[in-house]
Amino acid sequence: MLPDLTQYLWIAWLVLALVFVIIELLTLEFTFLMLAAGTLVGGLGVNLLGGPWWLQVALAAALSGLLLFTIRPLLLRLLHRGTQPALTNVDALYGMGARVTSPFVDGFGSVRLDNGETWTAKLPDDAADTLGIGTRVKVMTVLGATVEVAPLPSAPSTERSSEHG
Structure with missing residues (x-):
């Protein structure tokens, strides 16, 4: 049993x-x-x-x-209360800094984002095409495979005067 x-x-x-x-x-x-x-x-x-x-x-x-x-x-x-969700994909690009890599012609150029990606860039309609290579810009919107950028306000010059006084 x-x-x-x-x-x-x-x-x-x-x-x-x-x-x-x-x-x-x-x-x-x-x-x-x-x-x-x-x-x-x-x-x-x-x-x-x-x-x-x-x-x-x-x-x-x-x-x-x-x-x-x-x-x-x-x-x-x-x-998870109080934690901001991590932004990914296109959402992470808004507000990201970038540097102009090719001059803007007719409002279009190219920028290298701070994350290392190179994107075709468009200037806002009211902006002038005077952004030179190396100018810092900020991503305002993403339009498909193009980012709309605006120039960052220029920082005050940090060069020191050669005068000793």
Whole structure:
């Protein structure tokens, strides 16, 4: 006759919860933490109260799902509160500095952005084509594969006078 293994089911619940906690420590997304909590409260809790194995599994699954869809989003929102999302792709170009690499002719030229990319550039309609090579500009808008740039205000001269006084 085989022994009744359901009396050792509490060990399985503890091991499963421990595995979930270890995986959570590697992922840090609160997903496996919610599964571990459901396992401990639903599975192990019902086991310790003497419930049948199918009720333990059902309650562990239901509680894990409930925690995943209610508590996890709140925890993630609290974790990411106050942090600005990182700007990527075209959104990261707005306001970026650049240096003119070819002279502007009829309002179009070329610039090298501070991130190292070279783009075709367009001046605003009210700007003059007087930007020389090496002039610092700022990206105002992105128009497809062209950036619209405006000259940066010129910085005060940092040259020192040769006069000693």
